[in-house]
Amino acid sequence: MKFDFADQQPKFLMLMYGLVAFVLVVGGLLLLLDVVPAWFARRREAQLVAASVGGGPLPRRRKQREGLFAFFFLLPTLLLLVIGLVVPAIRTTLLSLMDGTSTNWVGLRNYGWMFSDDSIVRVLINTLVWVLLVPLVATGFGLIYAVLVDKARFEAVAKSLIFLPMAISFVGASIIWKFVYAYRGDGDQIGLLNQIVVSLGGEPKQWLLESPLNTLLLIVIMVWIQAGFAMVVLSAAIKAIPGDIVEAARLDGVSPWQMFWQITMPSIRPALIVVVVTLTIATLKVFDIVRTSTNGNYDTSVIASEMYNQAFRYGQNGQGSALAVFLFILVIPVVIYQIRNLRQQREG
Amino acid sequence: MTTATPTVAAGTQKTDGTPTTTAGRVRKRLNSRTATLVSIVIAVVWTIPTFGLLVSSLRPEDEIKTTGWWTAFTNPQFTLENYQQVLFGRSSSSGQLAGSFINSLAITIPSVLFPLAFACLAAYALAWINFRGRDWVYISIFALQIVPLQMALVPLLKFFSTGVTLGGVTLMPAWDLVDEQKFAQVWFAHTCFALPFAVFLLHNFISQLPGDLMEAARVDGATHPKIFRTIVLPLITPALAAFGIFQFLWVWNDLLVALIFAGGGDETAPLTVQLAEMAGTRGNEWQRLTAGAFVSIVVPLIVFLSLQRFFVRGLLAGSVKG
Numbered sequence: 001m002k003f004d005f006a007d008q009q010p011k012f013l014m015l016m017y018g019l020v021a022f023v024l025v026v027g028g029l030l031l032l033l034d035v036v037p038a039w040f041a042r043r044r045e046a047q048l049v050a051a052s053v054g055g056g057p058l059p060r061r062r063k064q065r066e067g068l069f070a071f072f073f074l075l076p077t078l079l080l081l082v083i084g085l086v087v088p089a090i091r092t093t094l095l096s097l098m099d100g101t102s103t104n105w106v107g108l109r110n111y112g113w114m115f116s117d118d119s120i121v122r123v124l125i126n127t128l129v130w131v132l133l134v135p136l137v138a139t140g141f142g143l144i145y146a147v148l149v150d151k152a153r154f155e156a157v158a159k160s161l162i163f164l165p166m167a168i169s170f171v172g173a174s175i176i177w178k179f180v181y182a183y184r185g186d187g188d189q190i191g192l193l194n195q196i197v198v199s200l201g202g203e204p205k206q207w208l209l210e211s212p213l214n215t216l217l218l219i220v221i222m223v224w225i226q227a228g229f230a231m232v233v234l235s236a237a238i239k240a241i242p243g244d245i246v247e248a249a250r251l252d253g254v255s256p257w258q259m260f261w262q263i264t265m266p267s268i269r270p271a272l273i274v275v276v277v278t279l280t281i282a283t284l285k286v287f288d289i290v291r292t293s294t295n296g297n298y299d300t301s302v303i304a305s306e307m308y309n310q311a312f313r314y315g316q317n318g319q320g321s322a323l324a325v326f327l328f329i330l331v332i333p334v335v336i337y338q339i340r341n342l343r344q345q346r347e348g
Numbered sequence: 349m350t351t352a353t354p355t356v357a358a359g360t361q362k363t364d365g366t367p368t369t370t371a372g373r374v375r376k377r378l379n380s381r382t383a384t385l386v387s388i389v390i391a392v393v394w395t396i397p398t399f400g401l402l403v404s405s406l407r408p409e410d411e412i413k414t415t416g417w418w419t420a421f422t423n424p425q426f427t428l429e430n431y432q433q434v435l436f437g438r439s440s441s442s443g444q445l446a447g448s449f450i451n452s453l454a455i456t457i458p459s460v461l462f463p464l465a466f467a468c469l470a471a472y473a474l475a476w477i478n479f480r481g482r483d484w485v486y487i488s489i490f491a492l493q494i495v496p497l498q499m500a501l502v503p504l505l506k507f508f509s510t511g512v513t514l515g516g517v518t519l520m521p522a523w524d525l526v527d528e529q530k531f532a533q534v535w536f537a538h539t540c541f542a543l544p545f546a547v548f549l550l551h552n553f554i555s556q557l558p559g560d561l562m563e564a565a566r567v568d569g570a571t572h573p574k575i576f577r578t579i580v581l582p583l584i585t586p587a588l589a590a591f592g593i594f595q596f597l598w599v600w601n602d603l604l605v606a607l608i609f610a611g612g613g614d615e616t617a618p619l620t621v622q623l624a625e626m627a628g629t630r631g632n633e634w635q636r637l638t639a640g641a642f643v644s645i646v647v648p649l650i651v652f653l654s655l656q657r658f659f660v661r662g663l664l665a666g667s668v669k670g
Contacts, residue, residue, distance in 0.1 A: 073477065172620075190412065
């Protein structure tokens with residue numbers, strides 16, 4: 001066995017540096033926050049003494065000190081957000097107006113390319129299919145399951161099993177499903193899907209090579225991962241429906257069907273919206289599944305994976321940035337909708 | 349998010365058990381039994397792909413490649429050879445995942461701690477310190493969740509590789525990191541990307557703390573840092589745990605950020621990057637892929653299963669407001 005623990009030492013050393021840096025930064029900040037007010041308190045005292053001796057106006061510092069505290073509490077977050085998100089987002093927007101090497105301005109040409117290049121149009125259509133299907137199917141399934149499992153025996157275990165894929169990385173999930181989709185031309189099938197097809201008398205297929213079927217099969221992976229999230233949130237919402245409403249409806253002799261549409265659905269509407277919106281955003285940014293399963297080949301690429309390919313594999317910063325900006329534009333309305341809903345919920 | 353209160357569940361269960369007729373009672377029981385059965389069947393189906401991978405990863409190489417994993421029940425042959433190979437294998441083609449496992453750890457731990465600390469400081473300030481423009485700062489941070497991290501990748505990479513110059517003056521030199529030093533870049537990137545959501549989530553918790561408590565402490569002359577350390581931090585431990593688990597799963601499972609900021613070298617690549625690589629170049633080496641996938645899954649699964657309660661609480665705080 002070649003693995004030698006000593007080789008790993010630099011990594012642990014680096015990790016230790018990281019932890020030391022953490023302690024220094026956070027500890028330093030807290031210390032600073034303790035020292036600063038003490039200093040101000042002393043100064044205020046001195047001013048008070050001076051004022052009482054000299055008869056000048058009493059100093060007013062209270063307001064400013066609050067602001068100063070807030071500033072130090074917020075400092076690391078704001079600094080990192082500006083460096084890590086705000087400035088880069090602005091730069092990316094500018095880069096999207098430049099050519100591949102980021103030297104010449106090309107105006108909106110990258111955006112024109114996006115909508116005229118056949119392979120990229122294909123990418124946009126794929127993304128649309130993803131965004132339409134994943135939230136719909138995952139939420140629908142999560143809802144049905146949440147209703148079904150509500151008050152069933154073994155509820156906790158059954159829910160955990162559905163929820164479990166949330167913990168698995170997209171890469172891990174892709175490998176799990178690649179194995180389900182695996183294909184053997186001759187002899188026994190090793191992939192579950194082809195085995196089922198064969199035992200039903202069908203021909204085994206190379207599932208991931210066949211467009212447009214392969215995109216749908218990748219979507220299955222995403223649904224498999226996300227349905228548990230939808231189920232957990234919706235299940236909590238269902239349980240939060242006041243018991244007396246349900247009871248009153250029961251006394252009125254409402255059928256389960258009516259109960260679902262007239263009591264359950266309206267009550268969990270806010271949760272439903274949140275789930276759909278969250279899943280939509282997650283789906284728009286999906287990258288790992290496509291990259292691990294097909295690397296974006298065979299007509300399966302989506303915006304997020306194409307952006308990576310353009311910017312980091314083909315060295316086309318301009319086109320990659322344009323795709324990123326387009327992704328940003330797609331996300332904005334979804335998030336605004338969510339913010340408005342959250343506000344209404346708080347007021348209502 | 350005080351949702352699943354036991355009193356509600358108990359109340360509805362009582363009404364369940366009181367259909368008037370015997371026939372009604374039988375039907376009721378049958379119904380709930382069907383529902384239970386169906387939900388268990390679905391749960392099992394949901395788990396089969398993962399289970400198949402686990403079974404496969406324990407089978408000998410030629411068995412995996414020639415027969416389906418379900419045949420292992422009639423012809424059981426199990427071995428840990430695959431794990432030996434992917435973890436400690438001689439050649440680099442085997443994955444040598446033991447090293448990547450350590451990379452994943454080294455990347456994840458600081459990437460969880462930094463945003464956690466910064467975000468709860470910021471969330472406290474936004475919730476309990478009065479200053480001008482507070483709402484605006486909060487809304488701006490919240491809105492930054494919109495920015496897909498794809499938008500930050502190219503400039504941030506440039507930030508690390510060439511530094512910052514403004515009008516010919518170097519404000520920050522290039523980082524010029526090599527090998528495992530690149531972990532610092534990944535920590536930095538993950539911390540930045542996590543902050544908007546972290547502040548949002550922790551703000552939800554912190555702003556719900558009882559105001560009387562803060563007021564009393566203020567009257568007693570406690571300063572903000574003191575209140576933060578002695579009152580707020582102990583009270584929001586469950587929220588910190590919730591976000592900690594979130595961030596842990598997210599960083600451990602991340603592919604994109606690691607791919608760009610850690611590079612693909614054995615020195616720095618975490619499990620996800622190595623696995624994605626293996627799936628691409630050696631897609632038919634199922635004995636390695638299955639075992640490798642399990643190595644990468646096992647830590648988040650343990651974290652998830654043992655801390656599920658906190659995770660769900662965090663999830664609900666972020667989405668369903670009671």
